[in-house]
Amino acid sequence: MIEMNKIVKIGIIGLGQIGIYLYNELNIKKKEIEKKTGKRIKIVAISAKNKNKKRRFKFSKKIFYKNPLQIFKNENIDILFECVGLSDGISKKVVETALKNKINVITPNKALIAKHGDYLAKLAEKNNVCLEFEASVAGGIPIVRTIKEGLATNKINKVYGILNGTTNYILSEMENNNESFKRVLQKAQKLGYAEPGNPKLDLNGFDAFAKIRILSSLSFNTKISKANCIMEGIENIKLEDIKIASQLGLRVKLLGISEIINNQLFETVHPCLVSKKTYIGNVNGVMNAVITEGKPVGESILQGEGAGPGPTSSSLLSDLFSILRGNIKYPFGIESVKRKKITIFNKNNYKNSLYLRFIVKDKQGVLSSITNRLAKYKISVKRIIQTPDKANKEATIIIITHKTSEINANKCLSIFKNNNNTLKFLTLIRLYN
Numbered sequence: 001m002i003e004m005n006k007i008v009k010i011g012i013i014g015l016g017q018i019g020i021y022l023y024n025e026l027n028i029k030k031k032e033i034e035k036k037t038g039k040r041i042k043i044v045a046i047s048a049k050n051k052n053k054k055r056r057f058k059f060s061k062k063i064f065y066k067n068p069l070q071i072f073k074n075e076n077i078d079i080l081f082e083c084v085g086l087s088d089g090i091s092k093k094v095v096e097t098a099l100k101n102k103i104n105v106i107t108p109n110k111a112l113i114a115k116h117g118d119y120l121a122k123l124a125e126k127n128n129v130c131l132e133f134e135a136s137v138a139g140g141i142p143i144v145r146t147i148k149e150g151l152a153t154n155k156i157n158k159v160y161g162i163l164n165g166t167t168n169y170i171l172s173e174m175e176n177n178n179e180s181f182k183r184v185l186q187k188a189q190k191l192g193y194a195e196p197g198n199p200k201l202d203l204n205g206f207d208a209f210a211k212i213r214i215l216s217s218l219s220f221n222t223k224i225s226k227a228n229c230i231m232e233g234i235e236n237i238k239l240e241d242i243k244i245a246s247q248l249g250l251r252v253k254l255l256g257i258s259e260i261i262n263n264q265l266f267e268t269v270h271p272c273l274v275s276k277k278t279y280i281g282n283v284n285g286v287m288n289a290v291i292t293e294g295k296p297v298g299e300s301i302l303q304g305e306g307a308g309p310g311p312t313s314s315s316l317l318s319d320l321f322s323i324l325r326g327n328i329k330y331p332f333g334i335e336s337v338k339r340k341k342i343t344i345f346n347k348n349n350y351k352n353s354l355y356l357r358f359i360v361k362d363k364q365g366v367l368s369s370i371t372n373r374l375a376k377y378k379i380s381v382k383r384i385i386q387t388p389d390k391a392n393k394e395a396t397i398i399i400i401t402h403k404t405s406e407i408n409a410n411k412c413l414s415i416f417k418n419n420n421n422t423l424k425f426l427t428l429i430r431l432y433n
């Protein structure tokens with residue numbers, strides 16, 4: 001607990017997009033922080049790789065450290081913000097060192113928490129300090145605190161949503177402007193919604209998966225799972241599929257889903273076709289949304305901006321307020337030793353309706369051979385659309401199936417892919433509910 005009337009000393013490691021914005025916010029909001037928490041703060045140390053780099057806001061070079069680990073030797077800080085990123089290396093080292101030195105830590109680093117959250121939470125508890133990570137999931141949306149505090153007495157059995165603004169922006173723009181994935185990605189990079197160098201971790205679902213792992217752990221009071229679940233990104237979504245989906249009243253969304261099925265944990269991130277009439281089907285652009293289902297509260301929905309310095313800083317400051325106002329809290333809501341390991345649901349048994357699109361030879365009997373093959377694997381067809389291309393003697397087939405298991409679908413589709421009549425197997429997208 002931070003004593004009254006003491007000046008709370010703060011360190012910030014990383015002065016990139018998030019760190020430098022936070023530095024400025026803390027300086028301009030000092031009075032407001034004092035008014036609302038009764039505590040005065042002072043930034044006494046900052047660190048980045050390059051002291052002379054031009055940054056968005058001016059900063060004091062007098063408190064700059066090239067080596068962040070030196071801060072622990074020279075300063076007596078109370079709260080450390082880690083804003084470097086990545087799961088290992090210097091970010092893990094500074095967080096670990098801070099906790100061991102009984103310094104409270106605040107981080108927006110989902111990769112770090114998803115990989116080392118269990119260990120770091122234990123370390124924080126052992127040293128009687130806080131480890132807060134509101135900004136690690138869905139930017140400005142206060143979902144971590146909502147689960148830990150607002151919904152604390154509920155039994156949550158499912159949490160899902162749109163957890164990556166970059167991919168949601170790309171899918172929305174493709175639909176709205178009839179533009180290809182590649183073109184929209186370039187636009188997203190220009191606007192700063194996607195990383196210019198390597199946007200892979202957003203596009204392939206990795207970023208959303210780290211967030212879903214953190215949400216599962218908070219929602220179900222379990223250890224962070226390391227299971228190898230279904231993780232698919234949006235790299236293979238074609239404009240053609242988005243247009244066809246739209247005609248069917250559907251929209252493609254990259255969903256992160258975590259739920260308890262038969263007392264087992266199932267986590268996944270993959271593109272889903274959702275009805276345009278649903279709430280989630282109307283969360284567009286860079287917006288994120290998280291939906292929890294719990295008892296007795298029912299369904300709760302939080303929507304907001306999932307990234308960017310403003311929303312992320314809002315969450316970082318909310319963590320700061322929490323530390324300044326209160327006692328030491330368990331990082332994951334309950335004591336680490338009480339968080340249990342959970343059996344993982346076998347992903348082969350995950351069931352969905354499927355949207356399949358492929359191009360076949362346009363000749364008699366091909367369609368019936370396809371439906372027969374599906375029937376053999378107990379995959380029943382809900383809807384089928386055949387569009388012939390007479391000039392090229394081929395036809396595009398779209399099939400929407402009834403619910404089927406992953407294992408069934410995989411077995412059956414591998415046969416389609418190798419069939420002589422199949423000229424191109426283009427897309428498989430799972431339908432949500």
Ligand SMILES: NC(=O)c1ccc[n+]([C@@H]2O[C@H](COP(=O)([O-])OP(=O)(O)OC[C@H]3O[C@@H](n4cnc5c(N)ncnc54)[C@H](OP(=O)(O)O)[C@@H]3O)[C@@H](O)[C@H]2O)c1
Pocket residue numbers: 013014015016017018019047048049050051053066067068083084085086090108109110111135136139306307308309312
């Ligand atoms: N950007 C977002 O919208 C967003 C949203 C939510 C969460 N986050 C999370 O916030 C964290 C920071 O993201 P960001 O976008 O601000 O990243 P960023 O712009 O790449 O900034 C990283 C910062 O870390 C500094 N750094 C790198 N290695 C260092 C070292 N060895 N010692 C000291 N400083 C070092 C860099 O220094 P130089 O500047 O000198 O190179 C830079 O200032 C990540 O965990 C990210 O996942 C970001």
